[in-house]
Amino acid sequence: MLLLGMLIAHSRHGYQINEIIEHNLGYLIDIKKSTAYTILDRLSEAGFVSMTTEQEGNRPPRKVYSITPSGERQFYQLLRENLEMLDLQYFEEDIGMMFIDHLSTEDAKEALLHKLQKVDQQIENYKQVPHHEIGVGVNIAVNHHLHLLHAEKEWLKQVIGELSRHNPI
Amino acid sequence: MLLLGMLIAHSRHGYQINEIIEHNLGYLIDIKKSTAYTILDRLSEAGFVSMTTEQEGNRPPRKVYSITPSGERQFYQLLRENLEMLDLQYFEEDIGMMFIDHLSTEDAKEALLHKLQKVDQQIENYKQVPHHEIGVGVNIAVNHHLHLLHAEKEWLKQVIGELSRHNPI
DNA sequence: GACTGATTAGTCAACACCGACTATAATAAA
DNA sequence: TTTATTATAGTCGGTGTTGACTAATCAGTC
Structure with missing residues (x-):
């Protein structure tokens, strides 16, 4: 859901996503690079995001992830569920x-x-x-x-x- | 650490441990049966607990787990660490x-x-x-x-x- | 001119955990 | 008397997560 949310505003490539998580959201969520890639793959398989490859200059190629209409529906569904839910915490x-x-x-x-x-x-x-x-x-x-x-x-x-x-x- | 703590007072057998967790501590911790057995095995391998088998009547045999002196030391170490620690929560x-x-x-x-x-x-x-x-x-x-x-x-x-x-x- | 660090992409083996399942014996309920 | 429940013990395959690793290019520093 987090990853879908990050793609709602606009498409991003994998490195960018991981950068934001690490540098800007480190206080709030804990998802490692390898996990993020795995999840992006899963989302892609499920048809919630699509991937295209871009190349800028001679830099290593980027994979750009975009959310699909089906992914947007999924996101809003998850968002509602998430806002209503109270997962009982264990400390x-x-x-x-x-x-x-x-x-x-x-x-x-x-x-x-x-x-x-x-x-x-x-x-x-x-x-x-x-x-x-x-x-x-x-x-x-x-x-x-x-x-x-x-x-x-x-x-x-x-x-x-x-x-x-x-x-x- | 939880399991060591449950054995500090006195030895218990596996079923008992899982009973207590499920029925008495369900609000506080979330450890499933299979996980508990796995951990007990690990603790046993590490020498923190010892196992003996008991039989009562013709009932299925019980495995009774007891904490060893090394396990007690480990427990107190973990206890101090745990009380001082603040694991930053993610929600x-x-x-x-x-x-x-x-x-x-x-x-x-x-x-x-x-x-x-x-x-x-x-x-x-x-x-x-x-x-x-x-x-x-x-x-x-x-x-x-x-x-x-x-x-x-x-x-x-x-x-x-x-x-x-x-x-x- | 060499080296470091950032930018970009992953892979993969190891681990913890869990759900679902299997056994058996006694006891209680139908 | 059959059946359900409780007491007792696990196993095992599947899933999700992660740490450590590999690659390549470019910008800047010494």
């Missing part, structure tokens, strides 16, 4: 939380304080994501992350507070 | 957000209202998770989810509000 970090009572209160607290620092740093990172980009929506997504990071921070502070109450210095 | 849902301007305001709003309902429902679900379980930590993790779901709800309402402002009825 690797919760696994640690489940066993937090296996550490001493001090050790646990120390670990969580480290984590708190990382959350703060992450918040700073997101704040500094530039505001131009592919579309308005990207900023909304960045905002989403910021919002959730703030919530995470609040929660962490709460947990740390409870730890302190259980075992004050 | 499939953000991909839709990135392209939200491709839908009409009404359609977008409708989709997000659906989603809001699902968030509410999810919150109810988590509220009703029973409070006994494997350890204190499980409740902390459930609480974490609740906290983040509330944040998600708030944010969604905010986005919907902005949509309405852009295109009031």
